[in-house]
Amino acid sequence: MPAARPTRIQQKNRAAILDAALDVFSAQGFRGATVDQIASAAGLSKPNLLYYFPSKEAMHGALLTELMDNWLSPLRDLNPDGDPMQEIMGYVHRKLQMSRDFPRESRLFANEIVQGAPRIHAALSMDLKNLVDDKTAVIQSWITAGKIASVHPYHLLFSIWSLTQHYADFDVQIRAVLGDEDPFEGAPDFVDTLYRRLLTP
Amino acid sequence: MPAARPTRIQQKNRAAILDAALDVFSAQGFRGATVDQIASAAGLSKPNLLYYFPSKEAMHGALLTELMDNWLSPLRDLNPDGDPMQEIMGYVHRKLQMSRDFPRESRLFANEIVQGAPRIHAALSMDLKNLVDDKTAVIQSWITAGKIASVHPYHLLFSIWSLTQHYADFDVQIRAVLGDEDPFEGAPDFVDTLYRRLLTP
DNA sequence: GAATGATTTGACCAACTGGTCAAACCAAGG
DNA sequence: CCTTGGTTTGACCAGTTGGTCAAATCATTC
Numbered sequence: 001m002p003a004a005r006p007t008r009i010q011q012k013n014r015a016a017i018l019d020a021a022l023d024v025f026s027a028q029g030f031r032g033a034t035v036d037q038i039a040s041a042a043g044l045s046k047p048n049l050l051y052y053f054p055s056k057e058a059m060h061g062a063l064l065t066e067l068m069d070n071w072l073s074p075l076r077d078l079n080p081d082g083d084p085m086q087e088i089m090g091y092v093h094r095k096l097q098m099s100r101d102f103p104r105e106s107r108l109f110a111n112e113i114v115q116g117a118p119r120i121h122a123a124l125s126m127d128l129k130n131l132v133d134d135k136t137a138v139i140q141s142w143i144t145a146g147k148i149a150s151v152h153p154y155h156l157l158f159s160i161w162s163l164t165q166h167y168a169d170f171d172v173q174i175r176a177v178l179g180d181e182d183p184f185e186g187a188p189d190f191v192d193t194l195y196r197r198l199l200t201p
Numbered sequence: 202m203p204a205a206r207p208t209r210i211q212q213k214n215r216a217a218i219l220d221a222a223l224d225v226f227s228a229q230g231f232r233g234a235t236v237d238q239i240a241s242a243a244g245l246s247k248p249n250l251l252y253y254f255p256s257k258e259a260m261h262g263a264l265l266t267e268l269m270d271n272w273l274s275p276l277r278d279l280n281p282d283g284d285p286m287q288e289i290m291g292y293v294h295r296k297l298q299m300s301r302d303f304p305r306e307s308r309l310f311a312n313e314i315v316q317g318a319p320r321i322h323a324a325l326s327m328d329l330k331n332l333v334d335d336k337t338a339v340i341q342s343w344i345t346a347g348k349i350a351s352v353h354p355y356h357l358l359f360s361i362w363s364l365t366q367h368y369a370d371f372d373v374q375i376r377a378v379l380g381d382e383d384p385f386e387g388a389p390d391f392v393d394t395l396y397r398r399l400l401t402p
Numbered sequence: 403g404a405a406t407g408a409t410t411t412g413a414c415c416a417a418c419t420g421g422t423c424a425a426a427c428c429a430a431g432g
Numbered sequence: 433c434c435t436t437g438g439t440t441t442g443a444c445c446a447g448t449t450g451g452t453c454a455a456a457t458c459a460t461t462c
Contacts, residue, residue: 009429009439028316032232035420048440050421110315110370114308115229117373124377132378149398154379155391162367163360169311170363172318176325177333178355190356197350197398210409210459236450249410251451 014052016042018066021059026107029115030060061119064112067105068123074098075157078135084142085199092195093188095164100184106168132157148199156198163191215253217243219267222260227308230316231261262320265313268306269324275299276358279336285343286400293396294389296365301385307369333358349400357399364392 020042024033035056039046053059074094078087099106117124136153143150167174167183174183221243225234236257240247254260275295279288300307318325337354344351368375368384375384 007438013439029230029233029312032230032316034418036418045441046420047422047442051439054421056420107315110311111230113371113374114311114315115233117377121373121377124374128374129378129380151394152387152391154382155387158367158371158375159364159391159395162363162371166359166363166367170314170359172322173314173325173329174359176318176322177330179330181355186353186356190353190360193352194360194395194399198395208408208459214409235448237448246411247450248412248452252409255451257450 010052013042013044013048017044017049017052017059018063022063022104022108025060025063026104026111029111030056030119063108064120067109068120068127071098071105071109072128072131075131075135078138080138080141084139084145084147085196088139088148088199089192089195092160092164092191095160096167096184096188096191099164099166099168103168103171106165110165110169146201149201151198160195163194211253214243214245214249218245218250218253218260219264223264223305223309226261226264227305227312230312231257231320264309265321266324268310269321269328272299272306272310273329273332276332276336279339281339281342285340285346285348286397289340289349289400290393290396293361293365293392296361297368297385297389297392300365300367300369304369304372307366311366311370347402350402352399361396364395 017038021033021038023041024038027033028037033056035046035049038056038059039049042049049059053062074091078091112118112120132154136157139148139153139156142148143153167187171183218239222234222239224242225238228234229238234257236247236250239257239260240250243250250260254263275292279292313319313321333355337358340349340354340357343349344354368388372384
Protein backbone atom coordinates (compact mmCIF):
# COMPACT_ATOMS: atom_id res chain seq x y z
CA MET A 1 0.00 0.00 0.00
CA PRO A 2 1.59 3.34 -1.05
CA ALA A 3 2.14 5.26 2.15
CA ALA A 4 4.29 7.82 3.93
CA ARG A 5 7.54 7.48 1.98
CA PRO A 6 6.83 7.02 -1.73
CA THR A 7 9.48 5.05 -3.56
CA ARG A 8 10.89 6.10 -6.91
CA ILE A 9 8.64 3.56 -8.63
CA GLN A 10 5.59 4.89 -6.82
CA GLN A 11 6.31 8.44 -7.84
CA LYS A 12 6.86 7.50 -11.46
CA ASN A 13 3.78 5.29 -11.68
CA ARG A 14 1.46 7.62 -9.84
CA ALA A 15 2.48 10.40 -12.18
CA ALA A 16 2.04 8.21 -15.25
CA ILE A 17 -1.38 7.13 -14.06
CA LEU A 18 -2.59 10.65 -13.36
CA ASP A 19 -1.35 11.81 -16.74
CA ALA A 20 -3.10 8.93 -18.50
CA ALA A 21 -6.22 9.50 -16.42
CA LEU A 22 -6.23 13.16 -17.38
CA ASP A 23 -6.01 12.15 -21.02
CA VAL A 24 -8.92 9.77 -20.78
CA PHE A 25 -11.19 11.63 -18.35
CA SER A 26 -10.86 14.91 -20.22
CA ALA A 27 -11.68 13.23 -23.51
CA GLN A 28 -14.48 10.93 -22.36
CA GLY A 29 -15.82 12.28 -19.10
CA PHE A 30 -15.89 10.32 -15.87
CA ARG A 31 -18.46 7.76 -16.87
CA GLY A 32 -17.14 7.46 -20.40
CA ALA A 33 -13.66 6.59 -19.22
CA THR A 34 -12.83 3.00 -18.34
CA VAL A 35 -10.14 1.86 -15.98
CA ASP A 36 -8.77 -0.35 -18.73
CA GLN A 37 -8.34 2.63 -21.04
CA ILE A 38 -6.45 4.52 -18.38
CA ALA A 39 -4.35 1.49 -17.58
CA SER A 40 -3.26 0.88 -21.15
CA ALA A 41 -2.66 4.61 -21.67
CA ALA A 42 -0.39 4.49 -18.66
CA GLY A 43 1.28 1.30 -19.83
CA LEU A 44 0.14 -0.66 -16.80
CA SER A 45 -2.29 -3.47 -16.08
CA LYS A 46 -5.66 -2.74 -14.58
CA PRO A 47 -4.99 -4.42 -11.22
CA ASN A 48 -1.75 -2.51 -11.10
CA LEU A 49 -3.60 0.79 -11.38
CA LEU A 50 -5.81 -0.21 -8.54
CA TYR A 51 -2.74 -0.91 -6.50
CA TYR A 52 -1.87 2.78 -6.67
CA PHE A 53 -5.37 4.20 -6.51
CA PRO A 54 -8.16 2.46 -4.63
CA SER A 55 -10.76 3.24 -7.28
CA LYS A 56 -11.59 5.05 -10.49
CA GLU A 57 -13.26 7.70 -8.37
CA ALA A 58 -10.03 8.22 -6.45
CA MET A 59 -8.08 8.97 -9.63
CA HIS A 60 -10.73 11.41 -10.76
CA GLY A 61 -10.83 13.02 -7.36
CA ALA A 62 -7.06 13.37 -7.20
CA LEU A 63 -7.08 15.12 -10.56
CA LEU A 64 -9.91 17.44 -9.63
CA THR A 65 -8.51 18.62 -6.32
CA GLU A 66 -5.10 19.24 -7.86
CA LEU A 67 -6.81 21.07 -10.71
CA MET A 68 -9.06 23.27 -8.59
CA ASP A 69 -6.03 24.69 -6.88
CA ASN A 70 -3.98 25.41 -10.01
CA TRP A 71 -6.97 26.63 -11.90
CA LEU A 72 -7.83 29.40 -9.47
CA SER A 73 -4.34 30.66 -8.86
CA PRO A 74 -4.42 33.35 -11.58
CA LEU A 75 -7.47 34.86 -9.95
CA ARG A 76 -5.90 34.54 -6.52
CA ASP A 77 -2.96 36.53 -7.84
CA LEU A 78 -5.11 39.49 -8.86
CA ASN A 79 -3.42 42.23 -6.92
CA PRO A 80 -5.70 44.83 -5.28
CA ASP A 81 -2.80 47.26 -5.15
CA GLY A 82 -1.72 46.86 -8.76
CA ASP A 83 -2.83 48.96 -11.70
CA PRO A 84 -6.47 47.94 -12.32
CA MET A 85 -6.40 47.73 -16.09
CA GLN A 86 -3.04 45.97 -16.04
CA GLU A 87 -4.18 43.49 -13.42
CA ILE A 88 -7.31 42.52 -15.29
CA MET A 89 -5.60 42.32 -18.66
CA GLY A 90 -2.87 40.21 -17.09
CA TYR A 91 -5.50 37.88 -15.67
CA VAL A 92 -7.20 37.57 -19.04
CA HIS A 93 -3.99 36.73 -20.86
CA ARG A 94 -2.87 34.27 -18.24
CA LYS A 95 -6.18 32.47 -18.44
CA LEU A 96 -5.91 32.37 -22.21
CA GLN A 97 -2.43 30.90 -22.01
CA MET A 98 -3.67 28.23 -19.63
CA SER A 99 -6.31 27.29 -22.19
CA ARG A 100 -3.62 26.87 -24.78
CA ASP A 101 -1.13 25.07 -22.57
CA PHE A 102 -3.47 22.95 -20.46
CA PRO A 103 -6.50 22.15 -22.58
CA ARG A 104 -6.96 18.76 -20.97
CA GLU A 105 -7.32 20.31 -17.55
CA SER A 106 -9.84 22.78 -18.90
CA ARG A 107 -11.88 20.02 -20.50
CA LEU A 108 -11.75 17.88 -17.37
CA PHE A 109 -13.26 20.79 -15.51
CA ALA A 110 -15.78 21.53 -18.26
CA ASN A 111 -16.97 17.93 -18.32
CA GLU A 112 -17.53 18.05 -14.61
CA ILE A 113 -19.41 21.34 -14.60
CA VAL A 114 -21.59 20.69 -17.62
CA GLN A 115 -22.82 17.54 -15.96
CA GLY A 116 -23.81 19.42 -12.85
CA ALA A 117 -20.53 19.27 -10.91
CA PRO A 118 -21.68 16.29 -8.83
CA ARG A 119 -18.23 15.84 -7.31
CA ILE A 120 -17.07 19.40 -6.74
CA HIS A 121 -20.21 21.24 -5.84
CA ALA A 122 -18.95 21.95 -2.36
CA ALA A 123 -15.68 23.40 -3.63
CA LEU A 124 -17.60 25.67 -5.98
CA SER A 125 -19.91 27.20 -3.43
CA MET A 126 -17.20 27.50 -0.81
CA ASP A 127 -13.64 28.00 -2.08
CA LEU A 128 -14.60 29.42 -5.44
CA LYS A 129 -17.43 31.58 -4.17
CA ASN A 130 -15.32 33.05 -1.39
CA LEU A 131 -12.47 33.83 -3.75
CA VAL A 132 -14.80 35.40 -6.27
CA ASP A 133 -16.66 37.43 -3.67
CA ASP A 134 -13.30 38.72 -2.55
CA LYS A 135 -12.02 39.64 -5.98
CA THR A 136 -15.25 41.14 -7.26
CA ALA A 137 -15.11 43.48 -4.28
CA VAL A 138 -11.70 44.59 -5.46
CA ILE A 139 -12.99 45.11 -8.97
CA GLN A 140 -15.96 47.04 -7.63
CA SER A 141 -13.60 49.31 -5.71
CA TRP A 142 -11.69 50.00 -8.93
CA ILE A 143 -14.95 50.90 -10.62
CA THR A 144 -15.99 53.17 -7.77
CA ALA A 145 -12.59 54.85 -7.94
CA GLY A 146 -13.16 55.47 -11.64
CA LYS A 147 -10.12 53.42 -12.65
CA ILE A 148 -12.12 51.20 -14.99
CA ALA A 149 -15.53 51.49 -16.60
CA SER A 150 -18.60 50.35 -14.73
CA VAL A 151 -19.57 46.75 -15.36
CA HIS A 152 -21.16 43.98 -13.32
CA PRO A 153 -18.05 42.50 -11.66
CA TYR A 154 -19.39 38.95 -11.45
CA HIS A 155 -20.44 38.88 -15.06
CA LEU A 156 -17.08 40.34 -16.00
CA LEU A 157 -15.39 37.32 -14.43
CA PHE A 158 -17.88 34.92 -16.03
CA SER A 159 -17.10 36.42 -19.41
CA ILE A 160 -13.36 36.02 -18.90
CA TRP A 161 -13.78 32.41 -17.87
CA SER A 162 -16.09 31.55 -20.71
CA LEU A 163 -14.15 33.33 -23.40
CA THR A 164 -10.73 31.98 -22.50
CA GLN A 165 -11.76 28.44 -21.65
CA HIS A 166 -13.85 28.26 -24.79
CA TYR A 167 -10.65 27.96 -26.78
CA ALA A 168 -9.78 24.77 -24.92
CA ASP A 169 -13.21 23.29 -24.35
CA PHE A 170 -14.62 23.91 -27.82
CA ASP A 171 -11.32 23.38 -29.57
CA VAL A 172 -12.72 20.93 -32.14
CA GLN A 173 -15.48 23.30 -33.13
CA ILE A 174 -13.15 26.26 -33.40
CA ARG A 175 -10.66 24.36 -35.51
CA ALA A 176 -13.44 22.98 -37.70
CA VAL A 177 -14.56 26.53 -38.41
CA LEU A 178 -11.17 28.17 -38.72
CA GLY A 179 -9.69 25.50 -40.97
CA ASP A 180 -5.93 25.98 -41.15
CA GLU A 181 -5.65 29.14 -39.07
CA ASP A 182 -4.37 28.52 -35.56
CA PRO A 183 -6.97 29.71 -33.04
CA PHE A 184 -4.31 31.13 -30.78
CA GLU A 185 -3.01 33.34 -33.55
CA GLY A 186 -5.89 35.78 -33.37
CA ALA A 187 -7.20 35.10 -29.90
CA PRO A 188 -4.82 37.16 -27.71
CA ASP A 189 -5.34 40.23 -29.83
CA PHE A 190 -9.07 39.79 -29.87
CA VAL A 191 -9.53 39.37 -26.12
CA ASP A 192 -7.13 42.23 -25.53
CA THR A 193 -9.17 44.55 -27.71
CA LEU A 194 -12.42 43.34 -26.22
CA TYR A 195 -11.53 43.93 -22.59
CA ARG A 196 -9.71 47.17 -23.22
CA ARG A 197 -12.73 48.63 -24.99
CA LEU A 198 -15.05 47.28 -22.32
CA LEU A 199 -13.09 48.55 -19.36
CA THR A 200 -11.51 51.80 -20.47
CA PRO A 201 -13.39 54.42 -18.46
CA MET B 202 -42.02 -0.65 -36.98
CA PRO B 203 -42.77 3.12 -37.04
CA ALA B 204 -42.93 4.03 -40.69
CA ALA B 205 -44.47 6.36 -43.26
CA ARG B 206 -47.64 7.41 -41.44
CA PRO B 207 -46.99 7.88 -37.72
CA THR B 208 -50.00 7.13 -35.55
CA ARG B 209 -51.07 9.39 -32.70
CA ILE B 210 -49.41 7.03 -30.23
CA GLN B 211 -46.20 7.05 -32.20
CA GLN B 212 -46.08 10.82 -32.25
CA LYS B 213 -46.75 11.10 -28.56
CA ASN B 214 -44.26 8.43 -27.54
CA ARG B 215 -41.51 9.55 -29.86
CA ALA B 216 -41.84 13.05 -28.46
CA ALA B 217 -41.85 11.79 -24.87
CA ILE B 218 -38.78 9.67 -25.54
CA LEU B 219 -36.85 12.49 -27.17
CA ASP B 220 -37.72 14.81 -24.31
CA ALA B 221 -36.61 12.26 -21.74
CA ALA B 222 -33.47 11.49 -23.74
CA LEU B 223 -32.64 15.19 -23.87
CA ASP B 224 -32.99 15.35 -20.10
CA VAL B 225 -30.70 12.42 -19.53
CA PHE B 226 -28.12 12.95 -22.28
CA SER B 227 -27.67 16.62 -21.45
CA ALA B 228 -27.16 15.83 -17.79
CA GLN B 229 -24.99 12.74 -18.11
CA GLY B 230 -23.45 12.76 -21.56
CA PHE B 231 -23.90 9.99 -24.09
CA ARG B 232 -21.94 7.32 -22.29
CA GLY B 233 -23.21 8.35 -18.89
CA ALA B 234 -26.82 7.98 -19.93
CA THR B 235 -28.46 4.58 -19.74
CA VAL B 236 -31.39 3.40 -21.80
CA ASP B 237 -33.15 2.43 -18.60
CA GLN B 238 -32.86 5.98 -17.26
CA ILE B 239 -34.33 7.38 -20.44
CA ALA B 240 -37.08 4.78 -20.42
CA SER B 241 -38.21 5.49 -16.89
CA ALA B 242 -37.94 9.25 -17.48
CA ALA B 243 -40.23 8.77 -20.44
CA GLY B 244 -42.56 6.50 -18.48
CA LEU B 245 -41.96 3.55 -20.78
CA SER B 246 -40.25 0.20 -20.54
CA LYS B 247 -36.81 -0.29 -22.04
CA PRO B 248 -37.92 -2.68 -24.79
CA ASN B 249 -40.66 -0.24 -25.61
CA LEU B 250 -38.10 2.53 -26.18
CA LEU B 251 -36.21 0.27 -28.53
CA TYR B 252 -39.40 -0.30 -30.43
CA TYR B 253 -39.41 3.38 -31.35
CA PHE B 254 -35.68 3.90 -31.74
CA PRO B 255 -33.41 1.11 -32.91
CA SER B 256 -30.64 2.03 -30.48
CA LYS B 257 -29.38 4.47 -27.91
CA GLU B 258 -27.19 5.94 -30.64
CA ALA B 259 -30.27 6.58 -32.74
CA MET B 260 -31.94 8.63 -30.01
CA HIS B 261 -28.80 10.65 -29.51
CA GLY B 262 -28.41 11.15 -33.24
CA ALA B 263 -32.02 12.25 -33.64
CA LEU B 264 -31.55 14.86 -30.91
CA LEU B 265 -28.29 16.14 -32.36
CA THR B 266 -29.50 16.58 -35.91
CA GLU B 267 -32.64 18.35 -34.75
CA LEU B 268 -30.52 20.50 -32.49
CA MET B 269 -27.90 21.47 -35.06
CA ASP B 270 -30.61 22.95 -37.19
CA ASN B 271 -32.37 24.97 -34.50
CA TRP B 272 -29.13 26.00 -32.92
CA LEU B 273 -27.78 27.70 -36.00
CA SER B 274 -30.93 29.46 -37.05
CA PRO B 275 -30.19 32.73 -35.23
CA LEU B 276 -26.93 33.02 -37.11
CA ARG B 277 -28.64 32.07 -40.34
CA ASP B 278 -31.05 34.95 -39.76
CA LEU B 279 -28.28 37.55 -39.53
CA ASN B 280 -29.41 39.93 -42.24
CA PRO B 281 -26.67 41.38 -44.49
CA ASP B 282 -28.99 44.23 -45.40
CA GLY B 283 -30.01 45.12 -41.87
CA ASP B 284 -28.40 47.67 -39.60
CA PRO B 285 -25.04 46.13 -38.60
CA MET B 286 -25.06 47.04 -34.92
CA GLN B 287 -28.70 46.10 -34.59
CA GLU B 288 -28.20 42.79 -36.37
CA ILE B 289 -25.29 41.74 -34.18
CA MET B 290 -26.90 42.88 -30.95
CA GLY B 291 -30.06 41.05 -31.96
CA TYR B 292 -28.05 37.92 -32.55
CA VAL B 293 -26.34 38.23 -29.17
CA HIS B 294 -29.60 38.65 -27.31
CA ARG B 295 -31.30 35.85 -29.17
CA LYS B 296 -28.45 33.49 -28.32
CA LEU B 297 -28.63 34.54 -24.69
CA GLN B 298 -32.35 33.86 -24.61
CA MET B 299 -31.77 30.43 -26.07
CA SER B 300 -29.33 29.71 -23.27
CA ARG B 301 -31.96 30.65 -20.76
CA ASP B 302 -34.86 28.88 -22.45
CA PHE B 303 -33.09 25.79 -23.80
CA PRO B 304 -30.24 24.99 -21.44
CA ARG B 305 -30.60 21.27 -21.99
CA GLU B 306 -30.00 21.66 -25.68
CA SER B 307 -26.96 23.80 -25.01
CA ARG B 308 -25.53 21.25 -22.63
CA LEU B 309 -26.21 18.38 -25.01
CA PHE B 310 -24.17 20.25 -27.57
CA ALA B 311 -21.45 21.16 -25.07
CA ASN B 312 -21.09 17.58 -23.93
CA GLU B 313 -20.62 16.50 -27.50
CA ILE B 314 -18.08 19.17 -28.40
CA VAL B 315 -15.99 18.95 -25.25
CA GLN B 316 -15.55 15.26 -25.90
CA GLY B 317 -14.26 15.89 -29.39
CA ALA B 318 -17.54 15.93 -31.32
CA PRO B 319 -17.15 12.29 -32.39
CA ARG B 320 -20.65 12.19 -33.84
CA ILE B 321 -21.02 15.59 -35.45
CA HIS B 322 -17.58 16.38 -36.73
CA ALA B 323 -18.76 16.30 -40.31
CA ALA B 324 -21.59 18.74 -39.64
CA LEU B 325 -19.18 21.13 -37.96
CA SER B 326 -16.65 21.31 -40.75
CA MET B 327 -19.33 21.42 -43.45
CA ASP B 328 -22.64 23.04 -42.49
CA LEU B 329 -21.31 25.13 -39.64
CA LYS B 330 -18.11 26.17 -41.37
CA ASN B 331 -19.94 27.19 -44.53
CA LEU B 332 -22.47 29.23 -42.60
CA VAL B 333 -19.79 30.90 -40.54
CA ASP B 334 -17.63 31.64 -43.57
CA ASP B 335 -20.65 33.25 -45.12
CA LYS B 336 -21.60 35.39 -42.13
CA THR B 337 -18.08 36.45 -41.24
CA ALA B 338 -17.80 37.80 -44.76
CA VAL B 339 -20.87 39.93 -44.06
CA ILE B 340 -19.37 41.15 -40.80
CA GLN B 341 -16.10 41.92 -42.55
CA SER B 342 -17.98 43.99 -45.10
CA TRP B 343 -19.60 45.96 -42.27
CA ILE B 344 -16.18 46.59 -40.82
CA THR B 345 -14.77 47.66 -44.17
CA ALA B 346 -17.71 50.01 -44.57
CA GLY B 347 -16.91 51.52 -41.18
CA LYS B 348 -20.28 50.57 -39.74
CA ILE B 349 -18.73 48.71 -36.80
CA ALA B 350 -15.30 48.73 -35.22
CA SER B 351 -12.60 46.46 -36.59
CA VAL B 352 -12.40 43.05 -34.91
CA HIS B 353 -11.51 39.55 -36.06
CA PRO B 354 -14.93 38.37 -37.31
CA TYR B 355 -14.38 34.69 -36.46
CA HIS B 356 -13.27 35.44 -32.93
CA LEU B 357 -16.19 37.79 -32.57
CA LEU B 358 -18.55 34.89 -33.25
CA PHE B 359 -16.60 32.58 -30.97
CA SER B 360 -16.92 35.10 -28.18
CA ILE B 361 -20.66 35.40 -28.67
CA TRP B 362 -21.07 31.64 -28.60
CA SER B 363 -18.91 31.15 -25.57
CA LEU B 364 -20.33 34.00 -23.57
CA THR B 365 -23.99 33.23 -24.16
CA GLN B 366 -23.77 29.45 -23.93
CA HIS B 367 -21.67 29.73 -20.79
CA TYR B 368 -24.81 30.72 -18.90
CA ALA B 369 -26.40 27.39 -19.81
CA ASP B 370 -23.39 25.09 -19.83
CA PHE B 371 -21.79 26.35 -16.62
CA ASP B 372 -25.06 27.07 -14.91
CA VAL B 373 -24.13 25.22 -11.70
CA GLN B 374 -20.90 27.12 -11.34
CA ILE B 375 -22.51 30.48 -12.00
CA ARG B 376 -25.28 29.84 -9.51
CA ALA B 377 -22.80 28.57 -6.93
CA VAL B 378 -20.93 31.85 -7.24
CA LEU B 379 -23.87 34.21 -7.51
CA GLY B 380 -25.80 32.67 -4.65
CA ASP B 381 -29.35 33.98 -4.76
CA GLU B 382 -29.05 36.41 -7.65
CA ASP B 383 -30.55 35.09 -10.87
CA PRO B 384 -27.82 34.93 -13.54
CA PHE B 385 -30.19 36.17 -16.20
CA GLU B 386 -30.90 39.30 -14.22
CA GLY B 387 -27.56 40.92 -15.00
CA ALA B 388 -26.54 39.01 -18.09
CA PRO B 389 -28.49 40.83 -20.84
CA ASP B 390 -27.25 44.18 -19.67
CA PHE B 391 -23.70 42.98 -19.39
CA VAL B 392 -23.45 41.42 -22.85
CA ASP B 393 -25.20 44.44 -24.31
CA THR B 394 -22.64 46.79 -22.81
CA LEU B 395 -19.78 44.53 -23.79
CA TYR B 396 -20.64 44.23 -27.46
CA ARG B 397 -21.69 47.83 -27.85
CA ARG B 398 -18.38 49.03 -26.46
CA LEU B 399 -16.50 46.51 -28.56
CA LEU B 400 -18.22 47.28 -31.81
CA THR B 401 -19.04 50.97 -31.73
CA PRO B 402 -16.70 52.44 -34.35
C1' DG C 403 -66.99 -9.02 -32.30
C1' DA C 404 -63.42 -11.02 -35.07
C1' DA C 405 -59.50 -10.04 -37.45
C1' DT C 406 -55.44 -7.47 -38.12
C1' DG C 407 -51.72 -4.90 -37.19
C1' DA C 408 -49.68 -1.82 -33.89
C1' DT C 409 -47.89 -1.64 -29.17
C1' DT C 410 -46.06 -3.39 -24.83
C1' DT C 411 -43.53 -6.33 -21.83
C1' DG C 412 -41.09 -10.07 -18.92
C1' DA C 413 -37.46 -12.90 -19.45
C1' DC C 414 -33.29 -13.32 -21.26
C1' DC C 415 -28.37 -12.78 -23.22
C1' DA C 416 -23.66 -11.48 -24.28
C1' DA C 417 -20.43 -7.95 -23.60
C1' DC C 418 -18.41 -4.85 -20.60
C1' DT C 419 -16.91 -2.79 -16.30
C1' DG C 420 -15.11 -1.81 -11.67
C1' DG C 421 -12.96 -4.20 -8.47
C1' DT C 422 -10.76 -8.47 -5.83
C1' DC C 423 -7.28 -11.84 -4.70
C1' DA C 424 -3.89 -15.17 -4.27
C1' DA C 425 0.07 -16.13 -6.32
C1' DA C 426 4.10 -14.72 -8.69
C1' DC C 427 7.80 -11.49 -9.42
C1' DC C 428 11.38 -8.32 -8.34
C1' DA C 429 14.63 -4.96 -5.99
C1' DA C 430 17.68 -4.10 -2.17
C1' DG C 431 19.91 -4.97 2.05
C1' DG C 432 22.00 -8.17 4.95
C1' DC D 433 22.44 -16.24 -1.70
C1' DC D 434 18.26 -15.28 0.83
C1' DT D 435 14.97 -12.67 3.06
C1' DT D 436 11.72 -9.04 3.13
C1' DG D 437 8.62 -5.92 1.51
C1' DG D 438 7.16 -3.52 -2.40
C1' DT D 439 5.20 -4.49 -7.13
C1' DT D 440 2.79 -6.94 -10.85
C1' DT D 441 -0.50 -9.95 -12.89
C1' DG D 442 -3.85 -13.77 -14.59
C1' DA D 443 -7.99 -15.40 -13.33
C1' DC D 444 -12.05 -14.33 -11.58
C1' DC D 445 -16.59 -12.17 -9.90
C1' DA D 446 -20.84 -9.62 -9.46
C1' DG D 447 -23.37 -5.87 -11.24
C1' DT D 448 -24.65 -3.18 -15.14
C1' DT D 449 -25.83 -2.25 -19.81
C1' DG D 450 -27.45 -2.30 -24.65
C1' DG D 451 -30.17 -5.01 -27.09
C1' DT D 452 -33.35 -9.28 -28.49
C1' DC D 453 -37.51 -12.03 -28.76
C1' DA D 454 -41.63 -14.47 -28.35
C1' DA D 455 -45.70 -13.86 -26.33
C1' DA D 456 -49.24 -10.96 -24.64
C1' DT D 457 -52.14 -6.84 -24.98
C1' DC D 458 -54.41 -3.15 -27.20
C1' DA D 459 -56.69 -0.19 -30.86
C1' DT D 460 -59.08 -0.08 -35.26
C1' DT D 461 -61.51 -1.43 -38.88
C1' DC D 462 -64.48 -4.23 -41.26
